[in-house]
Amino acid sequence: MIGTIGHLFLAGSFVSAVAALFTYAYSAYKDDKALESISNKLWVAKGALLLVASGILVYLIMTHQFQYYYVWNYTSLDLETQYLFSAFYGGQEGSFMLWVLCSFVVGLGLIRWTRKPYKAPVMFVMTLTQVFLLSMVVGWDILGLQIGASPFRTIAQEMPNAPFIQANPDFVPADGSGLNDLLKSPWMMIHPPIIFVGFAMMTVPFAFAIASLWTKTYHDWIRPALPWTLAANLSLLTAIFLGGYWAYETLSFGGYWAWDPVENASLVPWLIGTAGIHAMIIQRKSSRAHKAAIFLAILAYIGIVYQTFLTRSGVLAEQSVHSFVDLGLYGQLLLFILVMTIMGIGFYLYRYKELPSPEKESTILSREFMTFTGSMLLLILGLVIIIGTSSPIIGRFFVDNPTPPEIEFYNQWSMPIVIIMAFFTVIGQHLFWKKYTWESLAGILTIPLLLTSIASILSIILGDVRNIYYMVYIFAAWFAVIGNAAVILDLMKRKPKLIGGALNHIGFGVLLLGIIASSVYTEPLLDERTANYNQRIAQGDVFDEEGFPVTQPVEMFELELDSPTLINDKWMVTYEGYEISDSPRPGQQEYRLRFEPIDGGSTFYMDPVVYPMLTSSTMDNIEWTVDPHVRTGVMSDIYLYVAGSKYVEQENERVSRGASNMPVSDQQQGELDTEPDEQVIEIGRGQTVEAGEFSFTFRDFSPAAEEELPDNTQIGIRSLVEVEHQPTGDRYEVEPLFAVYTEDDRSYTYAPPLTIDSWDMTVQFTSVLPESDSIELTIEGLSYQFEEDWILVVAEIKPFVSVVWLGTFLLMAGFSVSLMRHWSREKKKQEQEDNEAA
């Protein structure tokens, strides 16, 4: 019922978007002011209707209305409130709605701040993207043609042929299937909204570029578009950072970047957007590069639509760990990207001849040439990554059923490109602020080059770098850091507000240094035995059972409880046990490892967690998820997780035993004659007898309670026995019962066995020997191999991950500084114009 209302509001929103599309187009065409303000109202109506629809969806989620497929699929009763809220954009449909909501707010800003002649055409393009996005969620069925998938569809609508729906059309599940545990992370709550803010803002330069082609005003559009592009880039960068940080801290992927198609999909628009910013800056400063600026602004948004297509249409299904499921939107998504591409690139080519081009070529040593080169390098890097990511499409030209490219493909191509970029940033930044000849440039760069050489040589020696390629890379990265620092020092004296660009370029250099240190020089933590074993593997001395040489080194080690082990010749690591708790996740174990540096540094602890994934565990199979502990340091991070433990193994055995529930009688029959385990021992009162690893002490007899005994009991007595496992000192006290009773004039003994669960041992009091004041015990399970508590640890030491974050923060800071500067200048200029007009 409420869902139907939500569905109607969505439909209303879609209809107003379509209406606004026509009115904006007409008002742009006729320059009709009145119509434009009606269009603005339609835009607001579209947003308001969508807001209500979103509110309804959130309400359905919060009130656990599981008859709705979306609610059932992404939430459950036990989900915390904040995650219930974020489940709104947890699925494909909701994330489209969030994207449109972000664009709506951006559109309000555009309506408020955009001036003639751009407003109507810009809003037309914005509305066009909204029509496409909203069409993905309207869920209309027109003459069998399915348009979009509504978040308000019920389970009955989703799968009308399911047997339980056929039996009972009003079936409402008692609980939802729940949100994936891995996504219950604060990082995952903020990552999607930030990325959609970035997507929404990246639409703005695209809209302005189209508007400039439409109105044939090729100069002014970048003034309002530049701050939006900077803001979009800042959002995307923040979102990429959050995603990387989440992957590193929460998932056991082992790093912050894996060249996964979905990761690449957010990186490529960022790279193209950055290329666009470079071109826009040249255009603003020198009135050149109009063609590149318009082209890149168009391409950045097409990049976003293309990645949306790749991740949501199901083409990447086999290649990515986290692509969306195919909702049958393939056709709509394809249409979306085709329309955007044809409109963007087609219009661009149509106007190409009219676009202003510079009268004479710029010289190599000019800021225009250098900035343009930077822009092109960024574009090339973006294209390389697009080609890699598009392997399911482009790869078909080479093979059937293509796999994704090896990681090496990305590394091999990006490395030389970023090395060239690093050199260009320094020369470009110097030329950006002053004119130089080759001689004067060489002069000003002498000191930075000297410092770079010193820093590089130090890094190479301290880091034991052997690879010449890496040496060049390190030199280039240091040059970017030091050379741009020189620019900043100079600018600070003269124009401190303009340091944004130089700050970005330092951040880029720092990022490069962090990436090489943390990825190439990551080392596994290992104990001595494993390290020696790996050395033998490297020499080709280890063979598997079939006689093939083993090639993969072992990258984990085992720790036994309370036995310190030397790790990497650096720490004595001791496993001190685990604690089980139910918060925040039921059944989680927190393991405790003590690290004592052998050179006398201060001791520290690491507490990795393992927890059962409740959404997917079943009665006979627990699925365990590891939550790594990352110890962040300035010099290096230690990344560690528990890959296996005695507790987990026992739990698994317990659960699978419970599941199979083998009939006991069958087992006993088969083993009846053998019973190798059973042993009979005789102990005198107060004496101790050793058997295997155990010792048995017979303390005394104790009386047995009447009611425990069978009828007609003649003798009924208990013995107090202490059983100790000698290696560990664990001990239990048992009081087995022995009774003799008569039935039909015959004597029987009654001796129920007692079980000591944790050792899998049974103790049976089988006879009393009064003459020697002894008892006879029958013990089963003495051969039980007692196992010390152990854990299996996977750990890595990653140098300078902190530097990666530092580089990212510097980039964010640089973009923020530039954003504020361009924004405030635009505002001032606009106010000036308004005053003049008035």
Added chain:
Amino acid sequence: MKPKLIFGVLSIVLFTSLLMYNFGNSISTYVNFEQAADRSSSHVVGTWYSDKEYGFSRETMQFSFHMKDEDGNVRRVVYPRPKPNNFEQATQLVVIGELRNNTFHANDMLMKCPSKYNDPSEAEFTQAEEF
């Protein structure tokens, strides 16, 4: 202007062909276990075959399980790392490595998991009803 243009076009062509050549070399094709027998490195797509024993052995430090490829061939797979998170949950596995003596030695393994982005199968639904 002319020589510059030719130079530009030539370098673009050179760059693109180098890029595509390299790209073509770095991708390969998904195969089944039978085809994998003749290759030194293969990507095999399949699902976990849960009827047989699986688990991590602390002696060999390997995780081993059986996998059924898309054409129904079942082979033992060994993977020299601990059991990955959500292994049982994966709706699809991709193992990358070499088949030797009917045992697939995986150097790498990708799992496609029904994450929040993915809809569950109908089977899961029927199960949910039972609870």
